[in-house]
Amino acid sequence: MTIIIDQTQFDAAAERKVAGDPGELVLDGGFTVPDSNAFGHTFRDYDAESERKKTVEEFYRVNHISQTYEFVRRMRDAYARLDRTEMSIWECIELLNEFIDDSDPDLDMPQIEHLLQTAEAIRKDYPDEDWLHLTGLIHDLGKVLLHPSFGELPQWAVVGDTFPVGCAFDECNVHFKYLKENPDYHNPEFNTKFGVYSEGCGLDNVLMSWGHDDYMYLVAKENKTTLPSAGLFIIRYHSFYPLHKHGAYTHLMNEEDKENLKWLHVFNKYDLYSKSSVRIDVEKVKPYYMSLIEKYFPEKLKW
Secondary structure, three states: OOEEOOHHHOOHHHHHHOOOOOOOEEOOOOOOOOOOOOOOOOOOOOOOOOOOHHHHHHHHHHHHHHOOHHHHHHHHHHHOOOOOOEEOHHHHHHHHHHOOOOOOOOOOOOHHHHHHHHHHHHHHHOOOOHHHHHHHHHOOHHHHHHOHHHOOOOHHHOOOOOOEOOOOOOOOOOOHHHHHHOHHHHOOOOOOOOOOOOOOOOHHHOOEOOOHHHHHHHHHHHOOOOOOHHHHHHHHHOOOHHHHOOOOOHHHOOHHHHHHHHHHHHHHHHHHHOOOOOOOOHHHHHHHHHHHHHHHOOOOEEO
């Protein structure tokens, strides 16, 4: 499906990537971007003085130094087995109540609040796209990697902006200076534009820095979800800000990636700008989301 997006909601990089004609389906939800985040600053401002600034920068320092090509391969091989437990989607959502994302400069509330805020904002604007509502609800469930029963991975190996490994790091990556301390930065096999990849190879063939995005993608795919490919793309790349905000790494994309990126641009404004201190009545909305989970997923999933 081809879509047109209200261009006023996105930056220049997004505008270059979304185009259409009068005959295409228009998905403009009319979502109003708030002026500031929960701390009174502009969204994703990593330089703003706040209680979160030092925590966020230290997170990215460790993340950028540690996310090497070899590390990602080891993590993906280990967690792709999905041999840790079996549980339902909602059981996983409840586990996330225990965690706050140290990489997020915009919010310091438990994850279930963010999931419901994202899903409900999408539901309001796009009532007929139920797969997108569910994608909003589950997109961050890979953060269960932080839980002791999943090995209690450190936050730098679970959250934060993602980026390709195995090729040169783009300077638009947040706190890029720390990527210069990554061993791969000086490795001639990995520090060229294409690295181990080729032009137009498709993002499915690219290793991304390890974290909740890739893990939840593996969980959904291997448990045979019936979400459309755009839903899986959103889950896997919603933290890939160098691509969907700055337009970096497009030389690795194929045509399917380019189509799915349009849906990610729709999704991203809700993922980012719906964060607030407004609480969602969980019990009121739960029956609706349980019906979507039943529609698109098995009752129990392997994790």
